[in-house]
Structure formats: structure tokens, C-alpha cells
Amino acid sequence: MEAVLTKPVTKTISTTGADAVLKSLIAEDAALVFGYPGGAIMPIYDALYNYQQEVSHVLTRHEQGAVHAAQGYARATGEVGVVFATSGPGATNLITGIADAMIDSTPLVCITGQVASHLLGSDAFQEIDIISISMPVTKWNVQVTKAEDLPKAIAKAFYIAKSGRPGPVLIDITKDAQFGAVDFCYEKCEGFRSYKPVPRLELTQVKKAAEMINNAQRPFVLFGQGVLLAGAEKEFKTFIEKTGIPAAWTLLGLSALPTAHPLNVGMLGMHGNYAPNILTNECDVLIAIGMRFDDRVTGDLAQYAKQAKVIHLDIDPSEINKNVAVDVPVLGDCRESLEQLTTQVHMNSHPIWLERFQELAAIENEQVIAPELAPASADLKMGEVINQINQITEGNAILVTDVGQHQMVACRYTQFNQSKTNITSGGLGTMGFCLPAALGAKLGAPDKEVIAVIGDGGFQMCIQELGTIFQTRAAVKIVILNNSFLGMVRQWQELFFDKRYSSTELENPDFIKIAEGYSIKGKSITERADLAEAVKEMLDHEGSYLLEVHVGKEDNVFPMVPTGSSVADIRLS
Amino acid sequence: MKQLFTISIFTENSIGLLNRVTSMFTRRHLNIESLNTSESETPGIHRYTIVINTTLSAVKKLTLQIEKQVEVIRACYHEDSETVFQEIALYKVSTKSVSEENLVEKLIRDNHARILSFQEDYMFIEKTGHKAETQELLEFLKPYGVLEFVRSGRVSVIKPTEAITE
Numbered sequence: 001m002e003a004v005l006t007k008p009v010t011k012t013i014s015t016t017g018a019d020a021v022l023k024s025l026i027a028e029d030a031a032l033v034f035g036y037p038g039g040a041i042m043p044i045y046d047a048l049y050n051y052q053q054e055v056s057h058v059l060t061r062h063e064q065g066a067v068h069a070a071q072g073y074a075r076a077t078g079e080v081g082v083v084f085a086t087s088g089p090g091a092t093n094l095i096t097g098i099a100d101a102m103i104d105s106t107p108l109v110c111i112t113g114q115v116a117s118h119l120l121g122s123d124a125f126q127e128i129d130i131i132s133i134s135m136p137v138t139k140w141n142v143q144v145t146k147a148e149d150l151p152k153a154i155a156k157a158f159y160i161a162k163s164g165r166p167g168p169v170l171i172d173i174t175k176d177a178q179f180g181a182v183d184f185c186y187e188k189c190e191g192f193r194s195y196k197p198v199p200r201l202e203l204t205q206v207k208k209a210a211e212m213i214n215n216a217q218r219p220f221v222l223f224g225q226g227v228l229l230a231g232a233e234k235e236f237k238t239f240i241e242k243t244g245i246p247a248a249w250t251l252l253g254l255s256a257l258p259t260a261h262p263l264n265v266g267m268l269g270m271h272g273n274y275a276p277n278i279l280t281n282e283c284d285v286l287i288a289i290g291m292r293f294d295d296r297v298t299g300d301l302a303q304y305a306k307q308a309k310v311i312h313l314d315i316d317p318s319e320i321n322k323n324v325a326v327d328v329p330v331l332g333d334c335r336e337s338l339e340q341l342t343t344q345v346h347m348n349s350h351p352i353w354l355e356r357f358q359e360l361a362a363i364e365n366e367q368v369i370a371p372e373l374a375p376a377s378a379d380l381k382m383g384e385v386i387n388q389i390n391q392i393t394e395g396n397a398i399l400v401t402d403v404g405q406h407q408m409v410a411c412r413y414t415q416f417n418q419s420k421t422n423i424t425s426g427g428l429g430t431m432g433f434c435l436p437a438a439l440g441a442k443l444g445a446p447d448k449e450v451i452a453v454i455g456d457g458g459f460q461m462c463i464q465e466l467g468t469i470f471q472t473r474a475a476v477k478i479v480i481l482n483n484s485f486l487g488m489v490r491q492w493q494e495l496f497f498d499k500r501y502s503s504t505e506l507e508n509p510d511f512i513k514i515a516e517g518y519s520i521k522g523k524s525i526t527e528r529a530d531l532a533e534a535v536k537e538m539l540d541h542e543g544s545y546l547l548e549v550h551v552g553k554e555d556n557v558f559p560m561v562p563t564g565s566s567v568a569d570i571r572l573s
Numbered sequence: 574m575k576q577l578f579t580i581s582i583f584t585e586n587s588i589g590l591l592n593r594v595t596s597m598f599t600r601r602h603l604n605i606e607s608l609n610t611s612e613s614e615t616p617g618i619h620r621y622t623i624v625i626n627t628t629l630s631a632v633k634k635l636t637l638q639i640e641k642q643v644e645v646i647r648a649c650y651h652e653d654s655e656t657v658f659q660e661i662a663l664y665k666v667s668t669k670s671v672s673e674e675n676l677v678e679k680l681i682r683d684n685h686a687r688i689l690s691f692q693e694d695y696m697f698i699e700k701t702g703h704k705a706e707t708q709e710l711l712e713f714l715k716p717y718g719v720l721e722f723v724r725s726g727r728v729s730v731i732k733p734t735e736a737i738t739e
Contacts, residue, residue: 131589136596140643143588160643194585194646318637 012183017147017173018043020184021111022051024154027186030082030109032073032443034058034066038086040126041113043178045084058443058472061464063090065436067097068462071106072440075423076398076448078231080161081440083110088126091172092133096430098168099137103427104252105229107166109157117145117174130172139167147180151187159189164197165316166229199317201332201340209311209328210344212285218353219245220276220283222268222297225252225426226290226314232335233257233419236289239342244349246357248276250291251411255422259395259415265357269297270561271408274368274570275360277561280305281568282356287311290334293323294427303566313337367572368558373413379552380528382409382481388535389451389479390415397449398423398441402434402458405487408557410453421448432461435478439465442474449477449539456482456508463514469544470518477538478520480548483555484508491556515546522546577606578632578650579658579729582621583613585644594621594645597638603627607660609726618646622658624727651731658729662707663689664698665721666714671696674717684710695720 015023021044025033033055037045048057060066063085070081081101085094091112101108115124131143140160144153150173157169191197213219227236233256240247240257246265247257257264266273268280277299280286286308291297298304301323312319312326313334320329330337372383386409389397395415401407401424416422423441425433438452459480469476486504493501512522521541525534525548538545559570584590591610598605606624613620625632632650640648668691671677680686686700700710707724 132592135589135593136600141589194644316641318634318641320637322634322637 012185015182015184016043016047016178017150017180017182018047018178019050020147020150020182021154021173021178022047022055023184024151024186025082026051026054027188028080028154028158030055030080030158032056032058033082033084034060034069034073034440035084036060036063036066036086036090037084038090038113038126040087040115040175041084041090041111041178043175044111044113044173057084058439058468060436061467062462063093064097064432065462065465065468067094067108067110068100068430068433068436069440069443069465069468070108071097071101071104071433072400072423072437073444074101074106074108074440075437076420076441077444078420079444080107080109080158083108085110086113086126087115087130088128090126091128091130095133095137096428098134098170100425100428100430100433101168102137102139104425105166105225106168107161108168109154109161110168110170112170112172113178114143114172114174116176118176120174130170134170137168138170141170141172143172143174144177145174147177147182150177150182151184155187155189156192159191160195198315198333199331201330201336203340205328205330206337206340207344209287209330210341212309212311212328213243213245213287213341214346214348216285218283218350219243219285219287220279220308221245221247221287221289222250222291223247223253223256223289224250224291225256226334227253227256228420230290230315230333230335232290232338235335235338235342237261239338239345242342242347243345244354245287246350246354248272250294250297251424251426253291254411255416255419258417260417265361267412269294269567270299271412271557271559273361273412274364274559274572275357277559277567277570278360279356281307281566283308285309285311287313288324289313289338290315292319295323298323299561299565299567299569303568313341364559364572372409377552379555380526380531380549381555382406382551383413384528385479385481385531385535385549385551386410386413386453388531389539391532392536392539393449393451397421397451398445400424400434400438400441400450400452402454403429403431404455404458405483405491405555405557406453406455406481408488409481431458434458435462436465436468438476438478439469439472439474442476443472450475452476452478454478454480455487456480456484456506456511457486459511460508466515466518466520470520474544475542476544478544478546479538480511480546481551482508482511482548483551483553485553487555488557490554494554494556496562511546511548520544520546522548524548524550526550575626575628577624577626577653579653579656579727580621580623580625580632580636580639580648580650581729581731582623582639582648583646584619584621585646586612586617586619587644590642590644591621593642594639597635597642598625601631601635603631603635607726609728611728622727622729649731651729655733656729656731658703658727659701660704660707660725660727661699661701662710662722662724664700664711664714664719665695666698667718667720668692668694668696670717676717680713684713686710
């Protein structure tokens with residue numbers, strides 16, 4: 001009998017650790033890296049020079065910009081974002097972005113240089129224990145001190161970052177490992193014993209969930225980013241359409257279902273829509289899909305959906321019963337879970353129940369939405385700016401937002417037709433996220449219009465990335481909603497701290513002149529009469545563009561569930 | 574209601590993983606009562622035994638969070654009644670004071686202790702048992718002068734016959 005080879009023989013190539021890093025990235029189809037060089041990562045940057053055709057590198061102006069750009073890239077493409085940074089301050093500057101990616105389940109592979117292994121623990125120049133520092137904010141991290149260990153570590157890193165519930169990983173590579181010799185041979189990781197990314201779907205649980213849904217009178221679906229991460233948009237839509245169940249989104253679930261869909265009843269939580277918040281406490285079966293009952297969604301847990309039976313579909317077992325007691329957990333990848341569930345639920349509709357949503361939506365429309373979109377005030381409102389953008393983009397642009405009032409308004413009023421088109425810092429609430437994330441999104445999805453809507457505070461937190469936008473010629477459209485305040489903090493000061501505006505007013509520079517310094521075209525407007533034309537000019541412009549809109553200084557975002565209140569106590573003013 | 578739980582964690586033997594696991598406690602403001610790590614019956618798989626005083630709800634969530642960590646193979650928690658557990662204590666006492674009182678025999682017999690080493694100046698006693706038992710011997714010896722005392726973390730095995738490492 002002839003010998004049968006079960007595996008193709010992989011040729012090994014003698015090379016350096018740094019070269020092996022680049023070869024490994026190419027093997028993982030990582031064609032774009034965001035980073036910033038420095039002493040301890042120089043061998044990798046030197047190797048990068050040989051692979052300029054295969055791997056593009058975007059030199060940001062700060063490591064925080066690099067990691068947020070990689071997040072934007074990952075969120076727009078669904079691929080792993082890759083970051084390079086040097087040791088010490090280079091590595092610590094990544095931490096905010098890594099923490100942001102961790103809490104928002106964004107796949108990243110961060111590669112940091114480290115001092116040579118004989119110097120570890122000696123307080124060498126730019127030495128920092130980034131493994132310990134990044135431990136609580138990474139899905140996995142590892143320090144590599146030998147070149148021969150690099151291919152395996154990188155293969156594992158990519159596998160961990162993108163499988164199961166995605167997240168950031170960090171590989172810290174000592175300088176001697178980068179210079180060291182390795183017989184390079186790359187095998188993609190396909191699993192290992194101490195990591196189970198996707199729990200096995202139990203069909204008995206699916207059956208229980210289906211029965212509960214079939215018997216429900218007032219069922220209500222809450223959907224989160226899990227739908228997007230699983231690529232389950234189609235299965236999700238089929239499920240709600242078959243069962244006729246109204247569905248509301250978390251901040252990160254936004255764009256998984258078109259906003260104009262008749263069963264899309266809006267946003268959950270603190271600044272979400274009126275109907276889904278009130279009716280959370282009136283539904284009889286709550287079906288949570290790929291969401292984690294964040295406190296901004298639930299308000300006071302003791303008064304949250306106590307009347308409802310809860311079904312929770314999630315890939316992460318530790319999310320079940322973490323915040324809300326669950327009657328029927330359905331563990332697994334939600335694409336598979338939804339597919340199975342849809343086969344077992346009855347075709348149904350809930351016209352009377354849907355009418356309740358419409359009644360409450362009409363109240364919100366009259367008291368909040370209409371005055372926001374067609375205001376009587378002389379000052380421009382944030383909502384009307386977003387609405388003007390909608391008129392032209394028709395829900396087909398990628399919206400990237402920062403954190404604060406503009407974020408809530410933009411997410412509330414932007415129309416979405418396509419999935420993975422809402423990119424924002426949800427869990428961590430990182431100001432400064434938007435500008436670099438928009439750059440990363442544009443580089444990941446060059447054919448899409450990318451609009452960065454940002455406050456005047458957050459804009460100045462990563463303003464240096466205008467330099468990267470300039471150098472890459474990425475056609476990012478930047479809209480600053482300028483109220484000369486840290487608006488959300490000011491709103492809380494107004495409502496809960498007797499209008500004591502402690503350190504929230506900003507005296508801002510001439511943003512248009514700053515943009516001009518980077519050859520970015522810009523315009524500043526204050527008048528309603530100029531809005532439509534200014535938005536059109538921005539979107540018609542071929543390159544990047546900065547539109548500054550002066551909005552009402554002391555406008556508030558409503559509705560609002562005050563911290564510690566029940567979702568049913570949502571305020572309209 | 575708070576009570577003692579023993580958390581057993583089976584892991585890969587990798588640098589820094591203990592740090593990752595204990596940070597799960599730190600983040601939740603949970604204090605560790607005792608901690609022991611050693612290789613398990615399966616080569617390459619390490620076993621952490623961590624004792625914690627907390628509520629059932631907190632230990633359930635904590636254990637799931639620990640099990641979620643990459644390189645943790647399994648994590649489970651048990652009440653004291655579900656496990657067999659021991660701690661070891663070492664006592665260093667002055668030979669003179671103990672032998673003057675002619676206590677040695679009583680000490681060994683009554684406490685199921687043993688003498689590990691006997692020097693002219695000091696003797697070293699070992700006792701294995703639950704914390705209350707090793708504590709009792711400590712209290713007994715205190716009047717004669719305990720020069721050093723150390724108690725190990727709990728080691729524990731689970732009573733039911735479930736195969737914990739497959």
C-alpha cells in the first residue's frame with residue numbers, strides 16, 4: 001500500500017523573528033496595519049519595509065489613534081484590526097482603545113515591541129510590563145521571547161481575536177525575539193483544548209424558547225451587536241418577520257435591521273425611544289438576542305421587565321443571568337440559534353401590541369422628535385443636522401460617532417439600510433474614538449461614504465489624527481456639532497447638579513483654520529438657511545471635508561431614563 | 574448570604590495566567606481567603622484551589638467569568654460539604670519551653686501533629702487539618718511562644734465521582 005500523506009508538507013524558511021511576524025500577517029490576510037514605530041519595534045518596522053506591496057501601514061499621529069482606527073476598520077469590515085506599537089509609552093497609549101475593543105467585542109491583534117529579554121524587569125528604557133497592564137482588557141495576551149515561538153503565537157492570536165465572542169489580543173515581542181532566527185512555517189490555528197469559542201446549541205432549549213414565543217401575547221425582541229458579529233442579519237429579519245415581533249436595538253445592535261423596517265421600534269435605554277422603554281415593562285416575553293443587558297439599557301434592574309419571561313440568545317455563557325434572570329437561555333452562535341428557532345416558531349402577528357408601540361411613538365414624535373427636526377428656535381438643533389444628512393445619504397453611509405449628546409442624537413436620528421454601518425464607542429464611552437475610527441472605517445470600506453459626527457470636546461481628544469487623514473487622503477466627512485460645551489456632562493449638571501457648570505464650557509479654536517493646515521476643506525455654519533447647502537457641499541466634495549455646525553449651546557437630549565430609574569419612568573422633557 | 578466556597582480551576586501552565594485569574598477577583602472587590610496551585614493528575618494541566626467567602630450568586634458569576642478566560646479549561650465551585658479538603662500548618666517553637674512543661678507527647682497525641690525536626694533551640698511541628706484544627710494548635714502553643722507559624726492554602730478534591738479533567 002502506498003503511504004498517504006494526510007497533510008501537505010509545509011516548507012520551512014530560515015528567517016528572522018521580525019520577518020516571521022510579517023509573513024504571519026500575510027498568511028492571515030492582514031493587509032492593513034495601523035501603528036507607530038519606536039525603538040523596541042524597529043526590527044519589525046524594518047521587515048515591514050520589505051513587504052510594502054503586501055502590507056500597507058498607516059502611520060497615525062498617536063498610538064491611541066492607531067488602535068481606534070483599527071477598531072473602526074474591524075467594525076466596518078468584520079475583519080481583525082491590526083496594530084503595531086513600541087514598548088513603554090507606545091504600548092500604554094494603546095490601553096484605552098484595547099479596553100474599548102474588549103467591552104465592545106471588537107477583534108484586534110495588537111503587536112507591541114518589548115525590550116530585549118535579558119533586560120526584562122530591570123527598569124530598562126521604555127520597559128513596561130504591558131502583559132500585566134493589558135491583562136484585564138484583553139481576551140488573551142502573551143509575551144514572546146524566542147523567534148521560534150512567533151508564528152504559533154500569531155496564529156493563536158488571530159484565531160482567538162475573531163472566534164466566538166471577538167475581542168482584542170496583545171502579543172508583546174522582545175527585541176531579541178525580533179532579531180532571532182526562526183525556521184518559518186505557518187499553520188493557521190483551528191482550536192486548542194482550553195478555549196471553546198462557541199457553545200454547542202441545545203435543541204431542547206430552542207424548543208422551550210419556541211414554545212414560549214408561540215404562547216406569548218406581547219412578545220418583544222431586544223437585539224444587540226451579537227446579530228452583526230454572527231452575520232445573522234438575514235436570519236434575524238426572517239425570525240421577526242415570521243413571528244411578527246417588534247424589535248428594539250441596543251446602541252451596538254443598530255444597523256443590524258434597517259431603521260425603516262416596520263418591526264423596528266427603535267432604540268433601548270437611557271436616551272432611547274419612548275415606546276421600547278415603556279413597553280419593556282409591559283411585554284410578557286422578552287427575547288434578548290446577542291445583547292448583554294448593559295445598565296444603560298436596563299436602568300434600575302429591580303424594576304426591569306419583572307413581569308416578563310426572559311429568553312436570552314448569546315454566545316457567551318457568562319452573560320446568562322449576569323444582570324437579568326433568564327428563564328430560557330439559548331447558548332450558541334446566534335445565526336445558528338435563530339435559524340433553528342425560526343423553524344419552530346409559528347407564523348404570527350401582534351397588531352394590537354404593535355399599536356401600543358405606535359401610540360407611544362406618536363407621543364414621542366409630537367413632544368420630542370418633531371421639535372428636534374423642525375425646531376421653532378433660531379438655534380440649529382443636532383437632530384436637524386442629522387436629518388439633513390439622511391436626505392442625501394438615504395441610510396447608506398457609515399456613521400461613526402464619538403461619545404456624548406451628538407452620539408445619542410446621531411444614533412437616534414440616522415437612518416440605516418445596511419449592516420455594519422454604525423460605529424461608535426458603546427461600552428467604554430471613549431471620547432476621542434470617532435475621528436481615528438472613521439479613518440479606519442474609510443480605509444476598510446473605501447467605497448462607502450463615511451461620516452464622522454463628533455462633538456467639539458471629543459474632536460479635540462484625537463484631533464491629531466487630522467494629520468493621518470491628510471496623509472492617507474482618506475475621504476472622511478467630519479461633522480462637528482459644536483455647542484461649546486461638554487454637552488452631556490453639562491446636561492447632567494443642569495438636570496441633577498443645580499446648573500453648576502463645573503468645567504464643562506469650552507473656548508474653542510478656529511476648527512476650519514486647523515483643518516486648512518492639513519489641506520482639509522472646511523466650512524462653519526450657524527444659520528438654518530445654510531444647512532442644506534453645506535451638507536450637500538460636504539457630501540459632494542471628493543476628499544475629506546470638515547463641516548462645523550454651531551448648534552444650540554444648552555440643548556438637551558431627550559427622552560431620558562435618569563440613572564437609577566426604571567425604564568418605564570423615561571422622561572420626555 | 575455569604576459563605577465559604579472552594580473554586581477549583583483547571584488551566585494550561587502558562588506565564589501570567591494566575592495574574593489573569595486573580596484579577597477577576599480584584600475587579601469584583603472580592604478577597605481571596607486562600608489560594609493554592611499545583612499540577613493536577615493530568616500532566617500539563619494545573620489546578621488552582623481558591624477559597625472565597627461570598628454569596629452564591631457572586632460565586633456563580635465569578636466562576637463563569639473565570640471559565641471564559643482563554644487557557645482556563647474548566648472552573649467550578651463547591652460548598653465545603655461537597656469537598657474533602659486539608660490545609661497544612663508549620664509551627665516553630667522553642668524546644669526549651671515545650672519540653673520543660675513535658676508537653677511533647679500530649680501535643681503529638683492530642684493533635685495528630687508530628688515533629689518534623691528537633692534542634693537544641695527550636696523544634697518544628699507539622700499539623701494537617703481544617704483551619705479550625707490548625708488554629709486550635711496554634712492557640713494551644715501560643716503561651717509557650719510560637720516563633721514562626723505558617724498555614725498553606727487549602728487543597729481540596731471533589732466528592733462526587735464526576736471526572737473533572739477529561
